[in-house]
Amino acid sequence: MASLLLKNGRVVTADSDAVCDVLVEGETIVAVGRNLPVQADHIIDATGKIVVPGGIDPHVHLDMPFMGTFSSDTHETGTRAALHGGTTTVIDFVLQKQGHSLREALTEWQGRATGTAVGDYSFHMAVTDFNPATKAEIKDMVAEGITSFKTFMAYKGALMIDDAQMLGLMQEVRQHGGLVTAHATNGDMIDTLIAQHRAQGKLTPRYHYLSQPEVTEAEASGRFADIANYTDVNAYIVHLTCEGALNQVRRATERNQRVFVETCIQYLLLDASLYDNEEEGGKWVMSPPLREKKDQATLWAGINQGLVQVVGTDHCPFMWAQKLAGKDDFSKIPNGHPAIEHRMELLFSEGVSKGRISLQKFVEVTSTNAAKIFGMFPRKGTISIGADADLVIFDPTATHTISAATHHMNVDYSAYEGWELTGKIDTVLLRGQVAVDGGETKVGRGYGQFIKRGKTAF
Ligand code: URP
């Protein structure tokens, strides 16, 4: 079995920080310690570098049918781009089609990802039609290692479920020890506001933002937390963006309920002023929309307060030509934004380098917490004996500039074009293999494995 010794790096996990060596045999970490007295087939000198666990992005949409088109990154291109940015595992969403079974949807997604993914991946199951037949399939999904069930409280007629379905799903998932996640926005309010704006001829990207005011997210987040509290199920809000919604989670803690919260990198760094750009505002049309500066402050604070456990991306890229479907009507712009590649470097530069979060907090929110919440810990999310050797070697002082001309995502613009970052990824290992080194991909199509997940252990 091939061995690899990573020497003299500053090895940082959620609960340790020390200059030491990491020994890998095959796919697994077999020793961690100072000056390990061993030989290895391959040695990497990580002196002066930071070594963190491979990133986990639990919110990506690869090759997803949505709003009359497909997101433009496949499981191959999306996971390759993720590896370049230090994300070694992603969790993608399988979408049940209304009127069809969970199994049919899973088979379709397996057909896209199996043998094509370059990085490791798992699936959430999005339940868009909860009925007696779907109910019977929940235990089968848990047995497949799909232990998280996504709900949409918006996108009526396509993905949204109502409160009766939410209640039934939570009761069933609770029986099987799973987790229910939610896109928590009030779909009926949003659809009404969209219709009102369109009727008034208000069609520019800014009206996407004005059709999803903070109250639509705060209301649904509170409702989701309340039903989860009643059913006593593990609950997780995806892509939370704003103060009003986080206050609902804070309120839930007052009755000793824990609702896990994910925000996404864009909500920490970008704000709604970008929608003033009538020509290019569609680049940032996503749901929920970008918010205000005061919401960014709330989210950074939420991370440090432990109310926000995960920073994901909601990576859902569309080519500019796809976005142009909505050039005359914001409601036709495919919702989504590309970020799978830059989540970790953006968060390191804007968060750690600028002193907003500690390095250990960075590890928690980019990797460890997702591994624990989604049942992959300690195989993923840490650097310890027995864990998969998913390792990211970061040069903390190197600088670089983001551009669509150099990124690996299959999308022809970058939402962060020209941003200069401090901290750059040198080398990425996935299950003991050098996957990316010096900007070059070293593993191929099909190297990525499906990761069966267990129960939340947070
Ligand atoms: O705009 C978004 N977020 N697109 C992807 C689907 C979703 O709501 O997560």
Ligand code: ZN
């Ligand atoms: Zn969503």
Ligand code: ZN
């Ligand atoms: Zn999403």
